[in-house]
Each structure stands twice: as structure tokens, then as C-alpha cells.
Amino acid sequence: MILVWKLAYKNLIRAGLKTWLNALALSFAFVLIIFYNGMIDGWNMEARQDAVEWDYGYGHLRNAGYDPADPFSIQDGHGILPEPFRKDLTPVLVWQGTIYPQGRMMPVLIKGIEVNQETVKIPSEILKTSTAGYPVLLGRKMAESAGLKKGDPVLLRWRDKNGTFDAVEATVVGIFETNVPFVDGGQLWMSLKTLQEMTGLHDEASFYIANEAYVPEPIDGWTFIDQETLLKPVTDLINAKKYGAAIMYLLLLAIGLLVIFDTQAFAIFRRQKEIGTHIAMGMTKGEVIRMFTAEGAMYSIFAIVLGGLYGTPLFIYLAKNGISFPVSGDTMGIIIAPTIYSVYSAALIVKTFLLLVISATLVSLLATRKIATMNPVEALKGKAL
Amino acid sequence: MKLFILLLVPFLWAQSPDPYVILDRVDQNMLSTTKILEGKMIVYGKRNTRTITFRSYSEGIDKSFTEYLSPAREAGTKMLKLKDNLWIYSPAADRTIQISGHMLKQSVMGSDMSYEDMMEDRKLKDVYYATVKGEETVDGHACWILELNAKVKEVAYEKMKIWVDQQRYVPLREELYAKSGQLLKRAVFSDVQRFGSRWYPTKINYRDVLKKGKGTDFIVTRLKLDVIIDPYMFTKAALRR
Numbered sequence: 001m002i003l004v005w006k007l008a009y010k011n012l013i014r015a016g017l018k019t020w021l022n023a024l025a026l027s028f029a030f031v032l033i034i035f036y037n038g039m040i041d042g043w044n045m046e047a048r049q050d051a052v053e054w055d056y057g058y059g060h061l062r063n064a065g066y067d068p069a070d071p072f073s074i075q076d077g078h079g080i081l082p083e084p085f086r087k088d089l090t091p092v093l094v095w096q097g098t099i100y101p102q103g104r105m106m107p108v109l110i111k112g113i114e115v116n117q118e119t120v121k122i123p124s125e126i127l128k129t130s131t132a133g134y135p136v137l138l139g140r141k142m143a144e145s146a147g148l149k150k151g152d153p154v155l156l157r158w159r160d161k162n163g164t165f166d167a168v169e170a171t172v173v174g175i176f177e178t179n180v181p182f183v184d185g186g187q188l189w190m191s192l193k194t195l196q197e198m199t200g201l202h203d204e205a206s207f208y209i210a211n212e213a214y215v216p217e218p219i220d221g222w223t224f225i226d227q228e229t230l231l232k233p234v235t236d237l238i239n240a241k242k243y244g245a246a247i248m249y250l251l252l253l254a255i256g257l258l259v260i261f262d263t264q265a266f267a268i269f270r271r272q273k274e275i276g277t278h279i280a281m282g283m284t285k286g287e288v289i290r291m292f293t294a295e296g297a298m299y300s301i302f303a304i305v306l307g308g309l310y311g312t313p314l315f316i317y318l319a320k321n322g323i324s325f326p327v328s329g330d331t332m333g334i335i336i337a338p339t340i341y342s343v344y345s346a347a348l349i350v351k352t353f354l355l356l357v358i359s360a361t362l363v364s365l366l367a368t369r370k371i372a373t374m375n376p377v378e379a380l381k382g383k384a385l
Numbered sequence: 386m387k388l389f390i391l392l393l394v395p396f397l398w399a400q401s402p403d404p405y406v407i408l409d410r411v412d413q414n415m416l417s418t419t420k421i422l423e424g425k426m427i428v429y430g431k432r433n434t435r436t437i438t439f440r441s442y443s444e445g446i447d448k449s450f451t452e453y454l455s456p457a458r459e460a461g462t463k464m465l466k467l468k469d470n471l472w473i474y475s476p477a478a479d480r481t482i483q484i485s486g487h488m489l490k491q492s493v494m495g496s497d498m499s500y501e502d503m504m505e506d507r508k509l510k511d512v513y514y515a516t517v518k519g520e521e522t523v524d525g526h527a528c529w530i531l532e533l534n535a536k537v538k539e540v541a542y543e544k545m546k547i548w549v550d551q552q553r554y555v556p557l558r559e560e561l562y563a564k565s566g567q568l569l570k571r572a573v574f575s576d577v578q579r580f581g582s583r584w585y586p587t588k589i590n591y592r593d594v595l596k597k598g599k600g601t602d603f604i605v606t607r608l609k610l611d612v613i614i615d616p617y618m619f620t621k622a623a624l625r626r
Contacts, residue, residue: 072485103597155595157563162538167567167595 004287008294012302019302022263026256026303026360031311032249033352037242038315038342039323044238045343046179047335048231054180056230057119057209061089064221066206068182071096074109078204079221088214090117091205093195097158099170099188101146108142108188110158112195119211122183123176127191132171134194139184143175150175156188161200168198179337234335253356257363260299264292264367275371276379289371296364300356318342404515404531410554411547412508414583419444419614423607428496429599437494438606446508448619459494463624471500474624481624496601497570497593501541509533509547512540523557524575526550542569553577553584568594580608 012019052058062068066077074094081091093112098105113120115128127135134156138148148154150172157167170190178184196202210216216224268275278288322339420443428435437459443449449466453459461476471484489500509515513533521528528548535543544566548558559572571594574586585608592600617623 100595103595105593105596155567157567157569157595159541160564162540164535164538164540164543164564165561165569166543166564167569168565 004291005294005298008291008298011291012295012298018263019299020306022259022299023302023306025259026253026300026356027307027311029249029253029256030303030307030352030356031314032252033355034307034311034315034344034348035318035342036245036249037348037352038318038344039340040238040242040245041345041348042319042322042343043336043340044235046337046340047234047238050179050335050337051231051234052227053121054178054183055120055209056227057090058212058214059210059216059224059226060230061208061210061216061219061222061224063206064223066094068094068207074206078201078206080203081205081208081219081222085217085219085222086208088211089208090114090119090211091192091208093192093199093201093204094206095158095195095199095201097156097188099146100155100157101148101152104146106146107186108156109186110156110195111183111187111189112192113189114192117209119209120183121176121178122189123174124189124191126174127189130171130173132173134168134170135173135190136170137174137176137189138172139187140175140177141181141184142187143172145185148172148175158198160198166198180335237334253359256303257359260296260360261363261367263299264296264364267295268292268368268370272374272379272382275374276376276381279376280380285371285374289365289368292368292371293361293365296367297357297361299364300360303360304353304356315342315344319344402517402529404517404529405510407517407529407531407549407554408508408510408515411549411556414554415556415585416446417583417610419610419612421607421609421612421614422605424603424605426494426496427602427604428494429601430495431598435495442614442618444614444619450618450623453494465619465621465624467619472621472624479625481621497591497596497598498601502570502591509545512537513545518546520551521548523548523550526552526557528557550577550584555584555586557586570594571600580610583610585610 061081063077063079065073065079067073074096078093081089091114095110095112097108097110099108100106113122113124115124117124123137126137136154136156138146143149146154152172153169154172155167156170157165159165170188183189192205196204210224216226275288278291279285283291319342322341324339325336420441422441422443424439424441426437426439428437435456437456438454439451440454441449441451447466447468449464451464453462453464463474465472465474471489472481473484474481484500492499493502512535514536515531515533518530518532521530528550531547531549533545533547542561543564544562546558546560546562547556549555550557555574555577556572557574557577559574560568561570561572563569571592573590573592574588575590576588577584577586579585585605587605587608589603590600591603592598
């Protein structure tokens with residue numbers, strides 16, 4: 001067996017430039033697979049972290065009537081959580097309203113949050129220290145679409161729990177930067193107490209954000225959604241992108257494998273006399289097939305080495321400096337940081353290594369199967385095929 | 386002495402009329418058993434103006450059926466209101482949907498009026514305390530200014546002001562206020578015409594004053610009062626007819 005590998009190695013090295021060109025073609029696929037998956041994994045990791053830090057915390061305890069995906073549920077989806085169950089939870093009340101920036105009408109989701117909270121990154125402490133009558137916070141995207149900046153007054157209109165209209169002039173006391181569109185676009189944050197007074201929903205909340213220490217327990221009229229369930233749509237969306245883009249690098253891999261297949265198929269035709277000689281000297285057909293298959297497999301090893309040589313500095317650079325995107329993801333409604341830092345796990349590298357070696361070996365085996373049907377005498381004459 | 390008091394009564398009433406009597410007279414004038422109205426709604430937008438024509442059938446304040454006739458995009462759209470329920474039939478989708486909850490806050494055909502505004506059908510004197518706050522001339526007509534303050538909790542506007550024509554008992558102006566006292570909407574009624582024994586404003590400009598723009602005009606082109614309307618008109622089946 002060692003002899004087979006030694007011969008295969010010598011044959012490839014002797015082939016010189018041809019070997020390295022084949023390996024280079026395959027190495028592009030290897031580098032691209034690791035690059036793309038590393039970037040997606042980095043995006044996934046950042047998106048999950050952002051979603052947890054800005055909105056999900058360690059889970060949401062939702063009022064049974066509240067469904068964030070259903071605006072119809074806002075009207076009735078709130079309630080009073082008994083005091084003993086409120087430990088390690090940050091209350092949020094969601095209500096509908098309208099703002100009129102520069103005379104334009106914009107429907108908004110008003111979110112009242114406990115100003116002393118530290119569970120999520122919404123800078124609610126600004127609301128506590130502000131002296132404005134109705135201080136509100138906006139995300140950067142929302143501020144841009146409304147044409148508002150810090151210190152601007154904006155007329156806010158809403159209906160209280162009885163359906164009676166009310167309107168006040170609110171003041172934008174802060175604009176926060178976030179990658180999470182579902183705490184930014186079309187939303188306005190204010191003190192929970194102020195919103196409760198405005199709506200007449202005293203002590204009520206639509207949902208609570210759990211912190212790390214929260215221990216879920218069954219509460220009548222409330223449903224706990226754990227962090228992983230909340231994160232599932234984020235991960236599913238990113239994975240969908242991952243599988244969609246796999247077509248691109250699998251195509252490149254297919255080109256690389258086609259090169260190996262062609263090379264091996266041509267090599268068998270060109271090296272018939274060599275095959276005949278090996279058999280005449282006592283090698284079985286199986287051993288000759290294994291030698292040629294080993295050559296194919298070795299292309300993938302060379303490709304990995306070659307890809308490692310130019311890919312490693314690139315991967316290190318991308319992990320340290322990231323890739324910046326000119327268009328912010330929040331305009332597309334997905335969590336995407338302006339700069340994505342690639343993450344390369346050992347599993348990713350091992351999986352890519354195995355994919356490349358196994359596929360190259362199989363392709364090579366397909367090309368060398370003809371040896372099994374060769375007549376050794378005809379092969380020695382170079383007329384077997 | 387008695388004669389003096391009798392002579393004084395109409396004078397005193399003229400000085401300080403009963404606001405509820407005024408509201409009753411307005412209702413008598415404006416509300417009919419049934420009504421068939423044809424008109425157009427002119428929506429003044431930022432860049433363009435849209436005119437939508439419609440025909441509306443109503444019975445009392447609980448039942449109404451409206452069919453939009455033009456432009457082509459809106460033609461065939463029908464709306465049925467039965468007490469607290471509102472359905473819309475869209476010919477493009479060939480579907481009837483019930484407008485409720487959040488959707489009620491949306492504007493009707495892009496106008497300044499929301500579906501909720503359309504749904505408000507209680508008599509004013511049932512939900513508001515009324516006082517006469519003074520008199521003012523609007524478009525050359527002497528008016529009483531009635532201030533209405535909500536006496537029930539479930540009301541869209543905490544406060545209203547209505548300018549009622551002293552001769553014709555028709556509202557000529559209406560202002561709707563938020564709880565905070567902020568003026569939210571204003572309606573201006575004009576082109577008052579006589580239909581039988583009633584006076585009726587044939588042009589209403591309805592405007593969300595918080596928003597820039599000229600609001601929406603509702604113009605009555607044809608009005609028939611107290612006519613017989615087929616009860617079938619106020620059924621959901623009529624929407625798909």
C-alpha cells in the first residue's frame with residue numbers, strides 16, 4: 001500500500017507544472033468553501049449575539065394574547081404579571097401610535113421599557129435622566145426615515161385603552177445605533193411608566209425580557225419563549241443563505257473535479273504501456289487502480305496545501321479586519337453588521353478537507369475504472385484503449 | 386307681569402339656547418330614515434389629486450353600503466357597515482374582508498378619514514356633555530359654538546367644537562381634539578342646500594390638521610332622503626353582487 005502512495009506521489013511530482021495547475025484549480029474551491037462558510041458563520045454568530053443583546057435577552061415572557069408578528073394582537077395583548085413572578089425580568093409595553101415629523105404622518109410602534117433595565121442594550125438610562133416632557137429614543141434607521149435628530153420635537157398621537165385620541169409633543173433625546181432592525185425600524189422607545197400613564201394601562205406589559213438568572217416557570221396567561229426558539233428565525237434565514245450560496249462553490253468544486261477526471265482519464269490513455277508494465281511486473285489490476293486513484297486523491301492534498309499557503313493569510317486578515325458592506329442590512333430587515341468578521345471552526349476545516357479528498361478520490365476512481373477491463377498484453381503495446 | 390315673562394322667554398333662549406336642543410335640531414336636519422347619496426371624494430395629495438366617485442345607501446346610523454364607481458382602480462370596491470362591523474369587497478381579489486383592529490386606523494382610499502372615523506355613529510348627545518360657548522359668524526351665517534366634552538370613556542375624541550348655523554341648524558365647522566387639548570382634525574361644511582324640508586351641506590372638507598395638505602373634500606352630487614331601499618342592500622351577499 002505504501003508503495004502505491006510512493007509511486008503516486010513520484011508520478012505527480014514528475015508531472016511538474018501540470019500537477020500544480022490541477023491542484024491550483026481545486027484549491028480555489030477549497031479556499032472559497034472555507035471563505036464563504038467562515039463568513040456565514042461569522043455573520044450568524046454576530047447576528048445571534050446582536051439579537052440577544054438588543055432584544056431577545058435570555059428569552060421572552062409574552063402575554064398570551066400578544067404575538068409580535070400580528071399587529072392585531074397589540075390592542076389586547078397585554079396584562080399585569082403578578083409581582084412574585086417579575087424577578088429577573090424587564091417589562092416592555094407595546095402600543096400603536098402615529099408621529100408627524102415635518103407634517104408627514106408615520107405610524108409607529110411605541111415601546112415602553114423599564115428605564116433602569118440592564119438586560120438589553122436599548123439606552124434606556126437616557127430616558128431616566130432627560131428633563132424633556134415626553135422623552136423618546138429612536139434607532140438610527142428610524143431617525144433617518146423620519147428625518148429626526150437628537151433634540152428634535154415630534155408630535156406623537158395615540159389612542160388610550162378606551163380608544164380616545166391623545167397627542168403630545170415628544171422630544172427625541174437619543175438616537176442609538178443597532179444592527180437589529182426589529183428594535184429600530186418604525187419604532188419609538190420611551191419610559192414604561194410614561195407609556196402606561198399615556199395609555200391608562202397601569203402596571204401592564206406586553207412582554208418581559210428575561211436576564212441570565214431567570215428561571216422559567218408556568219404562569220397563567222403568560223408564555224415563555226426561550227432564547228433558542230427566538231433565535232431560530234435568525235439562524236434559519238442565515239442558513240437559507242448558506243445553502244443557496246453553496247451552489248456557487250459546489251460549481252467551482254465541480255470544475256476542479258472535472259479537471260482531475262479529465263487528467264486521470266487522459267493519463268490512463270497515455271500511460272497504457274506503464275500500466276501494462278506494472279501488471280507484467282506483478283502488480284494486480286486492483287493495485288494499479290489504487291495507484292491511479294491515489295494520484296487523484298493526492299491532487300486534493302496538494303490543493304489543500306496550496307490553498308492553505310495563499311488562503312491562510314487571507315483568512316487571518318478577514319478574521320481580524322472583517323469584510324465591510326456598503327449597504328446596511330437593516331434596510332433589508334435582517335440583522336447584519338456593517339462589518340462581518342469571519343469565523344473558522346475546526347469542524348468547518350475538517351469537513352471541507354474531507355469533502356475535497358473524498359470527492360477527488362471518487363472522481364479519480366471513476367476515471368480509472370477502465371484499467372480493470374484492460375488486457376495487459378494490449379496495454380504493453382499501448383493498444384488496450 | 387306674566388306677559389313680560391312670556392315675552393322674555395324667547396329672548397332668554399336666544400341668549401342661552403339649550404345645547405341639547407340644538408343637537409337634536411341638527412340631528413333632525415341631518416339624519417333621515419334612509420338616504421341614497423352620490424358624490425365624489427377629492428383626495429389632495431402631495432403630488433397629485435385623486436377623485437373617487439361613489440354611491441352610498443344608508444338606513445339610520447347603523448347600516449350603510451357604499452360602492453365606489455371610479456376611477457377604474459377603485460371601481461367595484463364595496464363597503465358594508467352594519468353597527469360595529471365593517472366589510473370591504475375588493476373586485477380585483479374577489480374577496481370580502483372584515484376591517485377590524487389595527488386596519489380600522491388606516492385611511493379610507495388614501496383620504497384624511499380613517500375607517501374608525503366612519504364607524505363613529507353614536508348620537509353626539511349620548512356621548513358628550515354639551516355647552517354653548519358663544520357665537521361666531523361663519524361664511525356670513527351666525528353660528529352657535531357648541532363645546533362637547535366626553536361623558537363616556539369609550540369615545541374617540543375627548544372634546545369637540547361644533548359651529549351650528551342658527552337659522553338652518555346645520556354644522557358649518559367641526560373641530561376634534563385630543564385629551565391633551567391638541568387639535569387633531571377639522572371639518573368645514575359648505576354649499577348648504579335645501580332637500581325637501583331639510584338643509585344639508587353638500588361639501589365637506591375633512592382634514593387631519595397634524596398633517597400637511599389640504600385634506601379631503603366630500604362633495605354630494607345627488608341626494609335622496611327617506612326613500613325605500615331594498616333590505617338586501619345591507620347584507621354581505623350584496624357586496625359580491
